[in-house]
Amino acid sequence: MAPSSPPSTAPTRVSGRKRAVKAPEIHQNQEEVDIKRRRMASSSSTSKKPKPPPKQAKPAKAGRKRKEEAERKEPVEDDVCAEEPDEEEMAMGEDEAEAEEQQQEAPAAAAGSPGRKRVTQPMRRSAAAAGDHDPEFVGAPVPEAEARSNWPKRYDRSAAAKRPEEDDEINARCHYWSAKVDNIVYSLGDDVYVKVIDSLVGIDVDGHKHDPRRVFLSEEKNDNVLDCIISRVKIVHVDPNMDSKAKAQLIEHCDLYYDMSYSVAYSTFANILSENGASGSETASGISSDDVDLETPSGAPGRTATLLDLYSGCGGMSTGLCLGAALAGLKLETRWAVDLNSFACQSLKYNHPQTEVRNEKADEFLALLKEWAVLCKKYVHEDVSLDSTGSEDQEDESSPLDKDEFVVEKLIGICYGGSGRENGLYFKVKWEGYGPEEDTWEPIDNLSDCPLKIKEFVQEGYRKKILPLPGDVDVICGGPPCQGISGFNRFRNRDEPLKDEKNKQMVTFMDIVAYLKPKYVLMENVVDILKFADGYLGRYALSCLVAMNYQARLGMMVAGCYGLPQFRMRVFLWGALSSMVLPKYPLPTHDVVVRGGAPNAFSVENYQPHEVMEYSSPPKTDFQRYIRLGRQDMLDSSFGGEAGPEEGKLLDHQPLRLNNDDYERVKHIPVKKGANFRDLRGVKVGANNIVEWDPEIERVYLPSGKPLVPDYAMSFIKGRSLKPFGRLWWDETVPTVVTRAEPHNQIILHPNQARVLTVRENARLQGFPDYYRMYGPIKEKYIQVGNAVAVPVARALGYCLGQAYLGESEGSHPLYELPASFTSVARTVAQARASSVSTPAGEVVEQ
Numbered sequence: 001m002a003p004s005s006p007p008s009t010a011p012t013r014v015s016g017r018k019r020a021v022k023a024p025e026i027h028q029n030q031e032e033v034d035i036k037r038r039r040m041a042s043s044s045s046t047s048k049k050p051k052p053p054p055k056q057a058k059p060a061k062a063g064r065k066r067k068e069e070a071e072r073k074e075p076v077e078d079d080v081c082a083e084e085p086d087e088e089e090m091a092m093g094e095d096e097a098e099a100e101e102q103q104q105e106a107p108a109a110a111a112g113s114p115g116r117k118r119v120t121q122p123m124r125r126s127a128a129a130a131g132d133h134d135p136e137f138v139g140a141p142v143p144e145a146e147a148r149s150n151w152p153k154r155y156d157r158s159a160a161a162k163r164p165e166e167d168d169e170i171n172a173r174c175h176y177w178s179a180k181v182d183n184i185v186y187s188l189g190d191d192v193y194v195k196v197i198d199s200l201v202g203i204d205v206d207g208h209k210h211d212p213r214r215v216f217l218s219e220e221k222n223d224n225v226l227d228c229i230i231s232r233v234k235i236v237h238v239d240p241n242m243d244s245k246a247k248a249q250l251i252e253h254c255d256l257y258y259d260m261s262y263s264v265a266y267s268t269f270a271n272i273l274s275e276n277g278a279s280g281s282e283t284a285s286g287i288s289s290d291d292v293d294l295e296t297p298s299g300a301p302g303r304t305a306t307l308l309d310l311y312s313g314c315g316g317m318s319t320g321l322c323l324g325a326a327l328a329g330l331k332l333e334t335r336w337a338v339d340l341n342s343f344a345c346q347s348l349k350y351n352h353p354q355t356e357v358r359n360e361k362a363d364e365f366l367a368l369l370k371e372w373a374v375l376c377k378k379y380v381h382e383d384v385s386l387d388s389t390g391s392e393d394q395e396d397e398s399s400p401l402d403k404d405e406f407v408v409e410k411l412i413g414i415c416y417g418g419s420g421r422e423n424g425l426y427f428k429v430k431w432e433g434y435g436p437e438e439d440t441w442e443p444i445d446n447l448s449d450c451p452l453k454i455k456e457f458v459q460e461g462y463r464k465k466i467l468p469l470p471g472d473v474d475v476i477c478g479g480p481p482c483q484g485i486s487g488f489n490r491f492r493n494r495d496e497p498l499k500d501e502k503n504k505q506m507v508t509f510m511d512i513v514a515y516l517k518p519k520y521v522l523m524e525n526v527v528d529i530l531k532f533a534d535g536y537l538g539r540y541a542l543s544c545l546v547a548m549n550y551q552a553r554l555g556m557m558v559a560g561c562y563g564l565p566q567f568r569m570r571v572f573l574w575g576a577l578s579s580m581v582l583p584k585y586p587l588p589t590h591d592v593v594v595r596g597g598a599p600n601a602f603s604v605e606n607y608q609p610h611e612v613m614e615y616s617s618p619p620k621t622d623f624q625r626y627i628r629l630g631r632q633d634m635l636d637s638s639f640g641g642e643a644g645p646e647e648g649k650l651l652d653h654q655p656l657r658l659n660n661d662d663y664e665r666v667k668h669i670p671v672k673k674g675a676n677f678r679d680l681r682g683v684k685v686g687a688n689n690i691v692e693w694d695p696e697i698e699r700v701y702l703p704s705g706k707p708l709v710p711d712y713a714m715s716f717i718k719g720r721s722l723k724p725f726g727r728l729w730w731d732e733t734v735p736t737v738v739t740r741a742e743p744h745n746q747i748i749l750h751p752n753q754a755r756v757l758t759v760r761e762n763a764r765l766q767g768f769p770d771y772y773r774m775y776g777p778i779k780e781k782y783i784q785v786g787n788a789v790a791v792p793v794a795r796a797l798g799y800c801l802g803q804a805y806l807g808e809s810e811g812s813h814p815l816y817e818l819p820a821s822f823t824s825v826a827r828t829v830a831q832a833r834a835s836s837v838s839t840p841a842g843e844v845v846e847q
Helices: 087-105 144-150 157-161 244-251 316-328 342-351 362-381 451-464 501-516 532-547 622-627 660-668 711-719 759-765 778-787 791-805 826-833
Strands: 019-021 136-138 178-181 184-187 192-194 214-218 229-232 235-237 256-263 268-270 303-310 330-339 356-359 408-418 421-431 440-443 475-478 520-525 550-558 569-577 683-685 691-693 747-749
Touching (some): 316 520, 330 791, 362 421, 475 501, 520 532, 532 550
Antiparallel strands (some): 136 178, 178 184, 192 229, 550 569
């Protein structure tokens, strides 16, 4: 409590000290809450048996073989552009247009999103509650000279002018050391409860709830009238790494405790720094730069960390993190990856052959992790001995097999349900005498006669770390999909978004974090999680990490600020255990000058069937030299430091083939900046920039009989859009790389060729190195590239992660300036020129 002017001259106010605030809440209903809960330091808140295989001689009985139904495969659509846009395509275009308008209205911040300032709202007491005694200052006023020395800003009119939200007069007339409220005298510096209008929402994260006595130290201050004071409060500081028993003893007799600080800037919850700018966490890891050899000839760092990539897609986020961490001196290895898209999993596995890639739902993955821990405890840690009962080794080899009994040669896989199977543990069985096409998934109950086979599989899997156990994962990254906030979801649940099944993956992501407890967490998502339903999902994610005692930091980054000709704003949420250093956000390395579209393109026809091609000319720019670097030059250890099998080739340089009608339309689009369907014959632009038919020109038709200018182009966004059949241009940046390559409602045509951008051109716009290959049909490749985190953004974040992991980040400021060596391509280009990988047969025309 700080003194201010007397009640006789101005409204009585209390200028807050450092405030204690609660953890981020899910929502605020703005209703009055009982004063017992409201405080100035408010709390933180079964299938049929298959037909038997051919008859054969077997040496011993084993589990019964069951042929399951053929696994469902994703349909492979013809890689040709549809003749007409579907409803989803047009709705997506309208949604993107609305999002772009909102982005243009907001400042294009390069990194970080300052949190919303919460100001305590005072409430006037009733006469009965106040005991019929109005609050009053007591004692003699502080001498004016001393007051001006202690509180100079109270006498600075220029400072008051900088706060236009302060409508009433804030300049002080005199100050007091004490005040009386409800016949209790409070002195300057006391911690007190105050009345506020707010709400407290308890968050349960896999059994972790916000402790109602836990608060956070904040530098935020505000003014409150005297009669909002309720009572004194005892608050103690707790070391976040203190053991639970000592912590319980320390907080036993206090009202509240705090173990972290809270900063509005970038919504940061972090360890409290000492006067020299260090925190206990910065030395707790025991890692220093002396432990790392940053100048090894191979460029390989001297310390290794493990990474789990959830909702991995084709691996853009984990790839960038590993590349950036390597530059910082940390060898970050993607050990595990999980995604539901089978083609994306194939892409990731090809580019990261040492990674355990799992094509399954994240929910099934979490259930499997828990079952795996039980198996490891039984067969590894307890090392149960198997008696003769039911053991394969004790079977009478001469006893005949029933016609539907077969021998298990080996267990080769494990999963939990999925692909139409009921929930439960399954093993993939290789049957003795049969090829891989006869392998089947069997429920564990069907393998009750094979305990030794199960034991062998579990012990080998444990040694190879095919699945992570709690403590095995150092970093978890991922972007849980939240389709429930999509603009063309007409039934979005604004009141309780997490009850929408389409948003449940956010919960699953946090549940996996809670179970595995990694040192670091990095979550990526679209900006809408901070806008939809008053930022419900963003605050939920931040609150989950804080509830699990993670330090946390929330911000936004723009891909174009890190060297790409693409705008693409995304949200990134850091989490770090209290024993580790909380990573910072990398400051921009480039300026985003123009919005619109700019590819790095090659000459190619509308139809190009070859997935692998030769370059036709040497690289001409630093970007081209950089993007063509091989894995060794990129410090990519995915192939064990060796070159990949198709390195030095031009991969996936294939466009979505336009149908005949669209191809004819595209050939009519002029080769000039800003060209689109409006330049076609018969279209004119009327008032308010809305297109209309030119009554003086007869409508033009294609050889197929369909119109040159389709009706949907004229009506898209009520005739205001410039997107249908729009050309990109060389000196522009694209708003966002898309997952669909149809030209009906987006600017995706090549600047001077009659085609859309190829998969490789989109991949370059996303910063994927040229050696990174995609798998699947062409439409699926576009989806993988469009859904990925831009590699240079993840690379910059990976550098900051490496700095934090190695304990080299200093200070509490949330932003970090990347070193000049991070963006300089001089060294890498020199390496490239000396490498055979970087001087291929050539490249078709690049501009």
